[in-house]
Amino acid sequence: GQQLNQSPQSMFIQEGEDVSMNCTSSSIFNTWLWYKQEPGEGPVLLIALYKAGELTSNGRLTAQFGITRKDSFLNISASIPSDVGIYFCAGQLGIQGAQKLVFGQGTRLTINP
Amino acid sequence: DSGVTQTPKHLITATGQRVTLRCSPRSGDLSVYWYQQSLDQGLQFLIQYYNGEERAKGNILERFSAQQFPDLHSELNLSSLELGDSALYFCASSVGQGFGQPQHFGDGTRLSIL
Numbered sequence: 098g099q100q101l102n103q104s105p106q107s108m109f110i111q112e113g114e115d116v117s118m119n120c121t122s123s124s125i126f127n128t129w130l131w132y133k134q135e136p137g138e139g140p141v142l143l144i145a146l147y148k149a150g151e152l153t154s155n156g157r158l159t160a161q162f163g164i165t166r167k168d169s170f171l172n173i174s175a176s177i178p179s180d181v182g183i184y185f186c187a188g189q190l191g192i193q194g195a196q197k198l199v200f201g202q203g204t205r206l207t208i209n210p
Numbered sequence: 211d212s213g214v215t216q217t218p219k220h221l222i223t224a225t226g227q228r229v230t231l232r233c234s235p236r237s238g239d240l241s242v243y244w245y246q247q248s249l250d251q252g253l254q255f256l257i258q259y260y261n262g263e264e265r266a267k268g269n270i271l272e273r274f275s276a277q278q279f280p281d282l283h284s285e286l287n288l289s290s291l292e293l294g295d296s297a298l299y300f301c302a303s304s305v306g307q308g309f310g311q312p313q314h315f316g317d318g319t320r321l322s323i324l
Contacts, residue, residue: 127310128309128310130310130312130313132315137317138317138318139212139214139300139302139315139316139317139318140253140300140315141212141315142312142313142314145310145312147310185253187253189308189309189310191309196265196266196308196309197255197266197268197309198243198255198268198309199255200252200253200254200255201252202252203252203253
């Protein structure tokens with residue numbers, strides 16, 4: 098079945114550092130979504146990408162939909178303590194009536210103040 | 211606050227039992243999605259309903275079923291529960307039926323099977 102490989106699995110960084118994570122797959126996706134999940138809560142949508150090559154920012158977050166449609170990355174600039182959490186990528190593939198949403202395994206971000 | 215309400219927050223039961231999880235979507239959202247999140251399997255899509263009709267199926271077991279009612283709330287029924295069913299179950303909602311639309315998640319129901 099379709100799989101998303103998300104890396105790294107975890108990151109330990111200093112406050113103020115930039116962060117980069119990515120997701121790759123052998124499948125072609127129509128949409129890429131990036132979510133953040135904090136303990137005890139559901140995932141919260143950060144960025145949605147709809148076209149190959151699309152580069153979208155949300156504050157200090159920037160994400161891109163890879164040209165091949167098989168990958169996406171998320172960057173966080175100048176990290177702050179509230180960025181701590183688990184970041185998930187999700188890819189949507191298939192056509193209406195037979196769509197699937199596949200999630201990466203998550204990147205756990207820990208920040209040392 | 212995502213606007214998606216899930217009840218109960220916690221559920222503890224025994225193997226072989228049956229439980230029902232409830233979800234109220236955000237006002238105006240017609241799609242409801244159910245997900246299972248466990249330590250070993252990660253976040254997995256189970257099933258989607260749009261305006262009362264099933265739209266997409268993911269890795270949902272035959273022991274599990276769901277429905278969406280005319281008022282758009284949804285229920286996920288889990289039967290013949292096994293230890294491996296212990297997980298967080300999330301509901302999400304979106305305006306339309308396409309997966310590409312942003313989905314808004316509830317805080318989940320934590321199911322523990324003893």
